[in-house]
Amino acid sequence: LNKPKIHLLKHLVTDIRNGGPAILFLTEIFECWNSVFRMCSVLSNHHAPSHDIAAAIADLERFKHQVSGGWWRAGHGGSYVRAGEGVREMFQTHSELQRRLGWADPKVLSPGTMVLFCCQSLLTCPDV
Numbered sequence: 001l002n003k004p005k006i007h008l009l010k011h012l013v014t015d016i017r018n019g020g021p022a023i024l025f026l027t028e029i030f031e032c033w034n035s036v037f038r039m040c041s042v043l044s045n046h047h048a049p050s051h052d053i054a055a056a057i058a059d060l061e062r063f064k065h066q067v068s069g070g071w072w073r074a075g076h077g078g079s080y081v082r083a084g085e086g087v088r089e090m091f092q093t094h095s096e097l098q099r100r101l102g103w104a105d106p107k108v109l110s111p112g113t114m115v116l117f118c119c120q121s122l123l124t125c126p127d128v
Contacts, residue, residue, distance in 0.1 A: 064101050067091045 016022055037053055044052035066072070069088045071080045082088075091097060 064103070067097075067101070068103060 012022060036057070040053040040056040041049050043056070066083050067087055068091055069082060071082045073079070074081045091103075
């Protein structure tokens with residue numbers, strides 16, 4: 001048992017009455033990152049794990065930027081370049097690659113609307 005968390009329970013009712021829902025205690029949103037951090041840590045040389053994790057996540061974000069059509073400067077003071085048409089087209093047409101990289105097609109999204117996202121399987125989603 002974690003004693004600081006148990007002590008917080010003593011104050012929870014008062015905190016909810018004074019400030020509303022206890023959203024600061026929610027951690028489920030960030031639980032999905034544990035597998036990413038764990039994999040980066042396993043692939044680390046363990047001399048500087050925080051640095052290795054940050055570098056791995058930065059590489060993933062760089063890759064996502066490049067394949068989704070982003071621009072970057074080539075070398076020091078060079079001109080701006082982007083991935084070739086074939087790479088961008090592959091990313092635009094392969095929904096599995098888009099899903100794995102966490103990309104949402106802006107044509108599907110409409111401002112002011114909400115879509116139910118089921119974590120387990122799209123086959124078990126109720127019709128909304």
